[in-house]
Amino acid sequence: MSSPLVALFLREARIARSIGGGGAMGVVFFLILVSLTPFAIGPDLNLLAQIGPAILWIAALLATLLGLDRLFQADADDGSLDLLTMTSTPLELVVLVKCAAHWTLTALPLVAAAPLLGLMLGLEPRAQAGVAASLLAGTPALTLLGAIGAALTAGMRRGGLLMAVLILPLTTPVLIFGVSTAAAASGGTVPFHTPFLILCALSLATVAGAPFAAAAALRGREG
């Protein structure tokens, strides 16, 4: 018998890996979005290298939010969410574990794919490493902010778009410091660690706060 939280993590992983679970969707979407960009902008390598980190970050932002609307919606639809709230495990921890599973299965592949896609945008090796590091530090904040929106829209049909509208403005600071971290890695006036540490702080703050907000939204879903 495994502990409840390990069991929950494994269940999320199994569902994401199954057909229609959407585990691989995020990274495929990311790939398509980034590979379309050179076609839209044209084969100007200098320009691409300049805007490359920003493109990778916006693509990662959208790819992360893509599957997030189902984070609680699927459980609300099939009644699992009711049962999860009736366990002795606090709902905040359930939210945190679900986010951790979602991040591992959706955002981590993006981090791994980012340097490869950086090649397509003509990024130098240092810039590629910088983008990967900034995504690694910043995507937890995106997932957890998205979880608040997912919890707020869990009871609604087709709440995905509303979730994006609610959450995208909140991700602005993460985007700003994510891109500036990536830019600082390839040289510039700002030392790398300044924006990088702020990005880490944003992620840690959402880890501390977002589970409470999302759990409160889930509890107040009815009534």
Place this chain on the structure above:
Amino acid sequence: MLQQLEGLHLSARSLLVERGGRAIVKDVSFELASGEALMVLGRNGSGKSTLLRALAGLLPLRGGELAFNGGDGALLCESAHYVGHADGLKSALTALENLAFWASMLGAGAKFSPQEALEKVGLARIGDFPVGYLSAGQKRRVALARLFVAPRPVWILDEPATALDVGSQEKFAASMAEHRAGGGMILAATHAPLGLIDAKELRLDARAAHERAGVA
């Protein structure tokens, strides 16, 4: 066998539950002790499901008192199984995976392994089948098997016999009798007879009709 559960007591006094600002359940009171069952009866829309969801802690109580004595000071929602209209199963996972997940999530000290629980509802051979391929009645039986993989003293059942065939209904009636004999408690909303012997009855109809007349 069930470990003997003694001294359970659930008492509700003039409960009030609202949904969307309207009182759906009003002035409901009952007492229930170990081994007893309560049948919540009433027409569609009389508030049976709302009452059971509120008892399971899924809807807030706007008024009244609900006291539960489970011996070790556990909360009602952590001592109760809830079987609602939705089965709480993931269609991509197999029946056994679903049950194993709920066994570790809902509480340790299981009396039956997931496989034994499936045998108890007569589904021993479909354990490694994805739930998405099962019929409505089979899904419901897998959902009911959840009652056996994690021992909890109170069963809150909302139309548990939906989509069950006659044989399964009889099996389930026997399981409920066994649960009550072991000192457990059952609260069920139903239109069909569930085979609960000597169950207390709570009628929500008359009151609802009365309220409606009062409003009009």
